[in-house]
Amino acid sequence: MSDRRTPDGTNAYNGLKQAEPGLPATWYYDPDQHAREMKTLWRSNWLYVCRSDELNAALSYRTFEIGDQNIVIVRASDGSLNAFHNACRHRGSVLCIENSGQLKSKLLVCPYHQWSYAADNGDLVRTSSFTEPDGFSKADYPLFKVACAEWRGSIFIHLDPGAMFDEQDVFNRSAENFRNFPLETMVTGYTWKTRIACNWKTFWENFNECLHCPNVHPELVELVPLFTRRIINPKDVPDWQDHEGSTDPKFRGGMREGGETWSSDGSAQGHTISQLTPEDLERGHTYCSIWPNVFIGGYPDHVRIVRLHPVGPEETELTAEWLFLPETLGADDYDISNVVDFGKLVMEQDATACELNQKGLHAAPLEHGVLMPEEYVLKRFHTWVRDGVT
Ligand code: FES
Numbered sequence: 001m002s003d004r005r006t007p008d009g010t011n012a013y014n015g016l017k018q019a020e021p022g023l024p025a026t027w028y029y030d031p032d033q034h035a036r037e038m039k040t041l042w043r044s045n046w047l048y049v050c051r052s053d054e055l056n057a058a059l060s061y062r063t064f065e066i067g068d069q070n071i072v073i074v075r076a077s078d079g080s081l082n083a084f085h086n087a088c089r090h091r092g093s094v095l096c097i098e099n100s101g102q103l104k105s106k107l108l109v110c111p112y113h114q115w116s117y118a119a120d121n122g123d124l125v126r127t128s129s130f131t132e133p134d135g136f137s138k139a140d141y142p143l144f145k146v147a148c149a150e151w152r153g154s155i156f157i158h159l160d161p162g163a164m165f166d167e168q169d170v171f172n173r174s175a176e177n178f179r180n181f182p183l184e185t186m187v188t189g190y191t192w193k194t195r196i197a198c199n200w201k202t203f204w205e206n207f208n209e210c211l212h213c214p215n216v217h218p219e220l221v222e223l224v225p226l227f228t229r230r231i232i233n234p235k236d237v238p239d240w241q242d243h244e245g246s247t248d249p250k251f252r253g254g255m256r257e258g259g260e261t262w263s264s265d266g267s268a269q270g271h272t273i274s275q276l277t278p279e280d281l282e283r284g285h286t287y288c289s290i291w292p293n294v295f296i297g298g299y300p301d302h303v304r305i306v307r308l309h310p311v312g313p314e315e316t317e318l319t320a321e322w323l324f325l326p327e328t329l330g331a332d333d334y335d336i337s338n339v340v341d342f343g344k345l346v347m348e349q350d351a352t353a354c355e356l357n358q359k360g361l362h363a364a365p366l367e368h369g370v371l372m373p374e375e376y377v378l379k380r381f382h383t384w385v386r387d388g389v390t
């Protein structure tokens with residue numbers, strides 16, 4: 001492999017220069033390892049849960065499961081968002097039984113013995129006993145808090161109540177590329193849930209490479225010619241400088257000639273997001289992600305947010321939300337199925353690949369896979385996993 005240098009003396013080639021062992025194969029199905037990851041990686045990172053407009057109404061709430069942890073998020077009457085473990089401090093009952101709903105008052109009331117908590121701060125307001133015994137103070141029994149943040153119209157939680165959401169830190173790749181997408185005002189036009197018979201890490205590994213693209217995604221590689229080369233970035237090949245400055249999308253990236261967005265026919269139907277710059281449009285797709293649970297894809301006429309929820313060691317639920325400008329969603333000449341069908345097609349193709357991968361990982365002699373040069377993001381992911389579970 002060549003080791004060519006850019007004019008500033010750095011080698012900007014992205015690829016791995018030596019074969020790297022993957023994670024132990026058992027980590028993709030062993031229940032103990034899965035439990036370890038849920039207690040570490042999933043409790044020490046910000047997690048996307050839903051769009052802010054799903055909790056617009058005062059006293060509306062939603063519950064979410066993060067492994068065996070059940071979290072309730074409430075919009076208090078002062079507009080603030082508050083997240084708590086959905087568990088009563090008396091003897092532990094779940095507080096909110098439904099996945100979503102509207103509180104009848106400013107109190108979260110336990111359905112078991114009716115202890116009541118303030119929805120805006122989790123303080124225990126009253127018990128149901130005649131008297132309070134010696135050694136008991138309501139102040140000692142507030143709900144367990146969970147950190148909660150709103151970022152550009154989306155809600156995130158962190159199981160460490162002291163965590164602070166810092167945009168510069170939270171995303172794997174900076175969300176700076178999304179600055180021109182009006183995420184705050186975009187609205188959900190379509191939501192799709194699906195379950196994949198694979199470990200959550202299997203999903204991320206597939207997401208972070210394109211070696212599979214030509215054989216798994218024939219429609220996508222036709223739309224994004226760079227992907228026919230099994231790479232996600234022009235600098236993923238050692239001789240990338242030979243094509244530097246090329247306007248051919250096969251080398252430059254972006255859409256095929258005449259392609260505008262990730263849709264079945266490549267058309268944006270005259271509804272590209274007006275705030276996007278020519279560079280944003282030419283790039284064709286913009287991604288950012290937060291491991292372990294979300295990626296956001298930005299396209300010239302829509303945004304897609306995909307959230308992961310591990311149901312078990314070998315089952316992962318995906319929730320995909322397609323966001324549009326309100327005027328696009330309401331336009332008679334815009335059919336969202338053009339982008340929704342295409343997005344689903346690509347995700348279903350990936351799901352099939354992930355399930356095949358997952359099945360094969362059980363081969364008794366397989367200790368681990370091996371990473372090839374183009375899989376440099378997987379190497380970063382594996383390092384993040386290894387560091388995070390210890
Ligand atoms: S468990 Fe909630 S009031 Fe008893």
Ligand SMILES: [Fe+2]
Pocket residue numbers: 206207212213216217350
């Ligand atoms: Fe894929």
